[in-house]
Amino acid sequence: MSPTTETLTAERIxxxxxxxxxxxxxxxxxxxxxxxxxGVSHGSVYRHFRTKAALREAVTKRWLDRTSQALAGIAADEGRDPEARLRDWLRALFEAKRRKAGHDPELFATYSVLVDESGTVVEEHLAExxxxxxxxxxxxxxxxxxASADPAATAGALFHATGRFHDPCYAGEWKRPEIEGELEAVLDLMLRGLRAPVR
Amino acid sequence: MSPTTETLTAERIxxxxxxxxxxxxxxxxxxxxxxxxxGVSHGSVYRHFRTKAALREAVTKRWLDRTSQALAGIAADEGRDPEARLRDWLRALFEAKRRKAGHDPELFATYSVLVDESGTVVEEHLAExxxxxxxxxxxxxxxxxxASADPAATAGALFHATGRFHDPCYAGEWKRPEIEGELEAVLDLMLRGLRAPVR
DNA sequence: CGGATGACAGATATTGAAATTTGTCATTCG
DNA sequence: CGAATGACAAATTTCAATATCTGTCATCCG
Structure with missing residues (x-):
């Protein structure tokens, strides 16, 4: 069978x-x-995705999952110092979002739309x-x-405090050259507070 | 002279x-x-403000300056513990922005437009x-x-890290009840790092 | 029979002509 | 004379007619 005759799957769509x-x-x-x-009728697409919104969400999910997986590698690297891992993870998150905004502006715009609509996919991405x-x-x-009495709450605070460096509403700022130094300043401030007191 | 005959000043406009x-x-x-x-012709307005944008900026400046002045009171209160002042100042900033977003939605929208256009007025407000x-x-x-080697850089980091609690692009989040706790978590994390090491 | 089709109704987007607004300036008014 | 006016050109917005798109479903095809 030739590729054009291949059966229509969700994946191909x-x-x-x-x-x-x-x-x-x-x-x-x-x-x-x-x-x-x-090369099919639009009705066939609706057999696999109930609405256009569902299709958009599914595409965005795949796209976001690629980022999550890359970051999971850093997060799970048990061998390394957690403090260094934390820094690297947040830096990698920034780099990933910045790259997407610059390299894939249209898909990034799709993602930004979903953020404003606060759908399940974005929520799950942020939860992950x-x-x-x-x-x-x-x-x-x-x-x-x-040092943290409540790691989940601390993680939330870290995530919120670095919003400027991963939230799409700031994408415009990511082109400024000072931005990297600003991230480092925020990381320094927060990691100083997180470090366990020397005993 | 009656109020309607009063001379046309920038202030009245x-x-x-x-x-x-x-x-x-x-x-x-x-x-x-x-x-x-x-009760005048629009030409008279243009005698005092060169463009509509200038007029919009001037109105927004007045409006923003009211916030700055209120916060300046907290910042300048030399008698109080700087750490407590820092906390209160950031909390007050959040409260002020949230109040404006809720109470004066149209003026807040005007401000948000200016933020996106990155005009001088907003820049000056943030600098102040x-x-x-x-x-x-x-x-x-x-x-x-x-403890801070560079107070200006530290202030910048504090401001960026609390963006979620004062940047208009997050105004929608400010209605959620958890938001206050989230601010406290970020404040705790940052102020822990800022506190001078006990010697 | 299960998957694909395309005609269809209602919702949404596009378009371009008409109306409004911005900003200028020669003229008027006190 | 300096401040206010309103006619005006250019830019922008509005609005309604038109076209396109979404989502459904009776029908068709392998």
């Missing part, structure tokens, strides 16, 4: 949708465009990220190098 | 413009509306706020209760 979104952006991409790219952060803080507490 | 903005919002308020509210913060940090360093 997601691939095509991502491409269409990348090309046209969230405002102009239509379900009809996606169907045309696949804070869970990873919580894991690092817990490791630090276990190793005795970080 | 600003007053009328604020009222028109409050009523119609930034999207629908026109210079003609302002002129009508004052960080200057106040810097002053508190310096007082703490002088008193020996706070």
């Amino acid at each position: 997601l691939e095509a949708t991502e491409e269409v979104l990348r090309r046209h952006g969230p405002a102009k991409a239509t379900v009809v465009d996606v169907a045309r790219a696949l 990220l804070t869970a990873q952060l919580t894991g690092i803080v817990e490791a630090g507490v276990a190793a005795g190098s970080l | 600003l007053e009328a413009t604020e009222e028109v903005l409050r009523r119609h919002g930034p999207a629908k308020a026109t210079v003609v509306d302002v002129a009508r509210a004052l 706020l960080t200057a106040q913060l810097t002053g508190i940090v310096e007082a703490g360093v002088a008193a020996g209760s706070l």
Whole structure:
């Protein structure tokens, strides 16, 4: 069977949708465009995704999951000092978001739309990220190098305090050259507070 | 002379413009509306403000300056513990912004528009706020209760880290009840790091 | 029979002509 | 004379007609 005759799967639709979104952006991409790219009728797309919103969410989920997985590598690296891991993880989060905003502006715009609509996908993404952060803080507490009475709450505070460096509403700021130094200043301030008192 | 015959001053125009903005919002308020509210021709308004944008900025400046002045009171209260002042100042900043967003939504929207356009007025407002913060940090360093090698940089980090609690792009979050606890968590984390090591 | 189709109704977006607004300036008024 | 006016051109917004899109479903096809 040739690729064009391949059966229509959710996966193939997601691939095509991502491409269409990348090309046209969230405002102009239509379900009809996606169907045309696949050489099927738009009705067939609706067999796999109940609404256009669901399709958009599914694409964004895949896209966000790629980031989560990359960061999970840093978070789970049990061998390394938790404090260094925390710094690197937050730096990597910033770099990942910044790269996406610059390199994939249309998909990033799609993501930003979902953030404003506060859908489940974004919520889950943020929950996954804070869970990873919580894991690092817990490791630090276990190793005795970080101090926190409530690692989950601490992780939340870390995440909120670094919003300027990962929240899409600040994407415009990420082009300024001073931004890296600003992240370092915030990291220094927070990690100083997290470090366990020397006994 | 009766009030309606009073001479046309920049101050009277600003007053009328604020009222028109409050009523119609930034999207629908026109210079003609302002002129009508004052009983003059719109040409007269242009004698005092070169463009509509300048008028909008001037109104927003007045409005922002009211916040700055209120906070300056806390910042300058030399008698009190700098750490407590820092906490109170950041809490007051949050409360002030939240109150404006809730109580004066149209003027707040005008302000948000200016933030996105990154005009001089907003820049100056942010500079004034960080200057106040810097002053508190310096007082703490002088008193020996706070540790900072570079109070201005520390103030910048504090301001960025609390963005979630004063930046208009988060205004939607300020209605959630958990928000207060989130601010406290961030404050705790940062102030722990700022406190001078016990010797 | 299960998956794909395309005609269809209602919702949404696009378009371009008309109306309004911005900003200027020659003129008027006190 | 200096401040206010309102006619005006250019830019912007509004609005309604038109076109496109979303989501459904009776029908078709392998």
